[in-house]
Amino acid sequence: MKLNRKTFDFLLMFPPLLLASFGIVMIYSASMVTTYIADQPAYSMMLRQLVWFGIATIAFLFACFFNYKIYQKMTKVIILILAILLVAVMLFGKEINYSKSWLYIGPFSVQPSEFVKIGLVMYLASVYTNKQEYIDDFFKAVLPPLVITSLLLGLIIQQPDIGTAGIIFSIACVVIFSSGIKFRHLSLLIGVGAILIVALGFHMMTDEKISRFTGAYQPFADPEHSGYQLIQSYIAIATGGLSGTGIGQGIQKLGYLTQAESDFIMAVISEELGIFGVLFVIVCIAVIVIRGFFIAMKCENKFGSLLAIGISAMFGIQTIINLGAISGLLPITGVPLPFVSYGGTSLLVSLFSVGVLNNIARHVNYNRYQEKVIETEDDRVEHTKIQNGKVSRNINYANSRKARH
Structure with missing residues (x-):
């Protein structure tokens, strides 16, 4: 495919890079006091995010230029690598915030479950594309890929990371529904999947995890413990008002609101930039x-x-769950805000994924551009024929007049 500016989709290039840059600024604002108290440089979190932003930008540009159709041939390898990473987390992972979700590779820490989001989308898109001829056959077309999906979800729930598992399950349902399966098959899939996730989730639940659910809907019943985080988020949102207190001037990040730079960064944005900052991100x-x-x-x-x-x-569901958590509409599940929250793996996956989306857009734009070129060329040829026809008729008419005279 020939590269030119007409094939790029700038609506898929500037917003994610703008959000990621904005996120770095807000991460610095949200973390500078807590990192200083922890005897670290005030800019330490921002610096780590900036390094990941550089890596993620390279991945973004690579995905923009790498032909997305090649991923269809690589899905088996991708799924195998994801499974190995999830097993490695189970064996060698480090537990953070009551979840064993992280692998440390040298100075870097990665969260393999984030890679599952885009990897599983590629796998399901490839499998259901190949099964279009018999997509109505539930046992032949729909069910087999769900075995792989269930295996990956089971390994993530084992960590336990119910929030990420729920997001991946929801994304999988959207892809499967869009593949053209029957609605009753989708309903069966959603019902069984939801029951299994809830059952396994409660089996893996600790008192701390359960408190996240109770604290989401009755925060003032236990304001010192299970409801504390959500109440602090309410205070941050209410304080911001229309225009906010100004970047760096927020109060809730000063030890009141925990995880202010990651899961609850939108609360900090709301306090310091008001409704205008929130609307900008949304x-x-x-x-x-x-x-x-x-x-x-x-x-x-x-x-x-x-x-x-x-x-x-993936972007839509994750954003809804994050915003639902900070507003009390959904339980707090530790889901980051795409592009903005602190977290290198999340930023890497987000920018790479939108790069893939841009590559698809480039192919679409290129095909439409070629069609316009062909149409223009056809019109030019047709116009030339008409003009030649007129010239020919005029010559014949002139010759006939000469012959009569």
């Missing part, structure tokens, strides 16, 4: 999601269409 993510679904509708390649739908759903 609009940027909405542009990415809506544009992604638009690209999916325009893409004539089934794999590309399902891949675009899965990536768009």
Whole structure:
């Protein structure tokens, strides 16, 4: 495919990079006091995020130029690598915030469950593209890929990381539904999957995990413990008002609101930048999601269409769950805000995924650009024929007049 500026989708390039840059600023604001108290440089978290931003930007640019159709041939290898990483977490992972979800590789720490989000989308998009001829057959087309999906979800729930497992399950349902399966098959899938996730989740639940659910809907019943975090989030949101207190001027991050730089960074944004800051983040993510679904509708390649739908759903679902947690509409599950929250793996996966989405958009734009070129060329040829026809008729008419005279 020929590279030119007309093939790039700038609505899928600028918003994610703008959000990631904005996130670095807000991470510094949210963490500078707590890191200083912990005898670390005030900019330490911001610096780590900046390093990951550099790595993620390279991944983003690579994904923009790497032909997305090649991923369809690599899905088996991708799934195998993901399974190995999740098993490695179970054996050698480090427990943080009551979840054993992290692998330390030298100076870097990675969260393999984040890679599962995009990897599973690629796998399901590839499998259901190949099964289009018999997609209505539940046992032949729909069920087999669910074995792999269930295996990966089981390993994530084992950590336990119920929030990430729920997101991945929801994304998988969107991709499977978009593949064209019957609605009753999807209903059966959602019902059984939800029951299994809830059952396994409660089996793996600790008192701390259960308190997140009770604290979400009755925070003032236990304001010192289970409801403390949500109440502090309420205070931050209420303090911000319309225009906020100003960047760096927030109070709740000063030891009151924990995880202010990661899961609850939107509460800090609301306090310091007000409703305008919140709307800026929501609009940027909405542009990415809506544009992604638009690209999916325009893409004539089934794999590309399902891949675009899965990536768009990933950003949309994760944003809804994060915003639901800080506002008390959903339990606190430790889900980061895409592009903005502190976390190198999350930022890497987010920028790489939107890079893949941009690559799909480039193929769509290139095909549409070629069609316009062909149409223009056809019109030019037709116009030339008409003009030649007129010239020919005029010559014949002139010759006939000469003959009469």
